[in-house]
Amino acid sequence: MSNSQQQHADTIIIGGGVAALWTANVLKKAGQSVCVLTSGPLGDGQSLAAQGVIHGGLKYAVGGKLNEASQELAHMPTRWLDALDGRGAVDLSKAELLCDHQILWSLPSVVSQIVSFFGSKAVRGRCSIIKREDYPAVFNFPEYKGQLFRIDEPVVDPVSMIRALADGVTNETWQVEWDKNSRLEFEGNQISGIVLTNLDHSITRLTANHFVLAAGAGNGPLLEALRWSKPQMQIRPLHQLIIRDDNLPDFYSVCVGNGSKPPLVSTTHTDRAGRKLWYIGGEIAEQRGVARSATEQIQAGKSLFKKLMPWYDLSEAEWFTCRAQRAEPLTNTGDRPPGAFCEKRGNTFIAWPTKLALAPNLAEQILSQTSADSTVNPIDLSLPRPKFGTPPWDLP
Numbered sequence: 001m002s003n004s005q006q007q008h009a010d011t012i013i014i015g016g017g018v019a020a021l022w023t024a025n026v027l028k029k030a031g032q033s034v035c036v037l038t039s040g041p042l043g044d045g046q047s048l049a050a051q052g053v054i055h056g057g058l059k060y061a062v063g064g065k066l067n068e069a070s071q072e073l074a075h076m077p078t079r080w081l082d083a084l085d086g087r088g089a090v091d092l093s094k095a096e097l098l099c100d101h102q103i104l105w106s107l108p109s110v111v112s113q114i115v116s117f118f119g120s121k122a123v124r125g126r127c128s129i130i131k132r133e134d135y136p137a138v139f140n141f142p143e144y145k146g147q148l149f150r151i152d153e154p155v156v157d158p159v160s161m162i163r164a165l166a167d168g169v170t171n172e173t174w175q176v177e178w179d180k181n182s183r184l185e186f187e188g189n190q191i192s193g194i195v196l197t198n199l200d201h202s203i204t205r206l207t208a209n210h211f212v213l214a215a216g217a218g219n220g221p222l223l224e225a226l227r228w229s230k231p232q233m234q235i236r237p238l239h240q241l242i243i244r245d246d247n248l249p250d251f252y253s254v255c256v257g258n259g260s261k262p263p264l265v266s267t268t269h270t271d272r273a274g275r276k277l278w279y280i281g282g283e284i285a286e287q288r289g290v291a292r293s294a295t296e297q298i299q300a301g302k303s304l305f306k307k308l309m310p311w312y313d314l315s316e317a318e319w320f321t322c323r324a325q326r327a328e329p330l331t332n333t334g335d336r337p338p339g340a341f342c343e344k345r346g347n348t349f350i351a352w353p354t355k356l357a358l359a360p361n362l363a364e365q366i367l368s369q370t371s372a373d374s375t376v377n378p379i380d381l382s383l384p385r386p387k388f389g390t391p392p393w394d395l396p
């Protein structure tokens, strides 16, 4: 490589989570020359901290109205299942489908509301009543008096999903260290290029028809560096619970309570040592949970389980917590925006999928506004390749 050279891509994507990797796979498949630059490990931040639920919006519709958020999400389970089957927009055939559905259960006070909602025409075909004899082990206790519904919203293993997406763009992905070996260049209101110092100390100036900022919480500092005051980012911290016990049965569920948010959302994972664990989010992990110390949060979790599932003995289980944060565009209400967020400014897209589930929707938005130029060659850089991040249950 000469001391200074120029390379041009159709699209340069900054980030290394589900948003960047899914989009890169889709654009590459469409014939674009893509380049993914991440400053941290792949999946680090939100994607590997996610519960992996591919929402179809039913959870949000329980209040009786299929709102904007639930309609955007309705197509996502099919998109993901196609990808997991190896016949979708991206190839996730090597990713693990943890469960093809979730169980929706409720507090006794809302049983009748739930039964009438799930019997309604609006949701028919996307959920079904589970017969008592088919109750999963967690609910197979006479003390559970409610009704169980199966909702067709799959749960994907975030770890193998990120690996499968990364596999599709291995040769197009590099690790950068901003202000050390890489620097954004601007011209007027646009990103004009990225100057990279290669491992052999040569310089590459990278230009592209389009840039995508898909760095999760990293978009905030990137927007600051660009001196763009809009869109603004909001961070929503979470304080999740991890319950580990070798004998735990599968528990992929959403509990419906009296409020607009489920008090508890559970998924089941296996840690590096092969131990089963329940990963718990929902309202318990939100504001009040965030304000609690780890010890207080564990206590609150134990009390919640005693209240919601008094029949299930967790006395032998080990309890942990982990903190994570969602990065999203700032909305007037502070609520989540309905779909994947993607705003175009000049040659740059600023993107937050807002949900793992909406990564396909984000990639479609970017694909429809970019195109392949047959004269553009693949990018070849001499930079380090990124490592993979670690899910919260495997962190030391």
Ligand SMILES: Cc1cc2nc3c(=O)[nH]c(=O)nc-3n(C[C@H](O)[C@H](O)[C@H](O)COP(=O)(O)OP(=O)(O)OC[C@H]3O[C@@H](n4cnc5c(N)ncnc54)[C@H](O)[C@@H]3O)c2cc1C
Binding pocket: 014, 015, 016, 017, 018, 019, 020, 037, 038, 039, 040, 041, 042, 043, 044, 045, 046, 047, 048, 049, 050, 051, 052, 053, 054, 055, 178, 214, 215, 216, 217, 218, 219, 221, 222, 238, 240, 281, 324, 325, 326, 351, 352, 353, 354, 355, 356, 357, 358
């Ligand atoms: C606890 C928790 C549970 C969740 N559960 C679900 C769920 O069950 N279902 C669902 O649909 N959604 C869920 N979500 C939301 C979902 O995880 C996120 O919407 C999604 O993962 C965001 O992906 P992303 O690629 O935009 O960001 P991230 O996953 O945060 O990835 C950001 C990437 O960019 C890199 N990066 C950071 N800064 C820079 C920079 N300056 N330059 C270059 N690269 C940078 C990082 O290293 C990382 O690789 C959950 C989120 C949390 C926190």
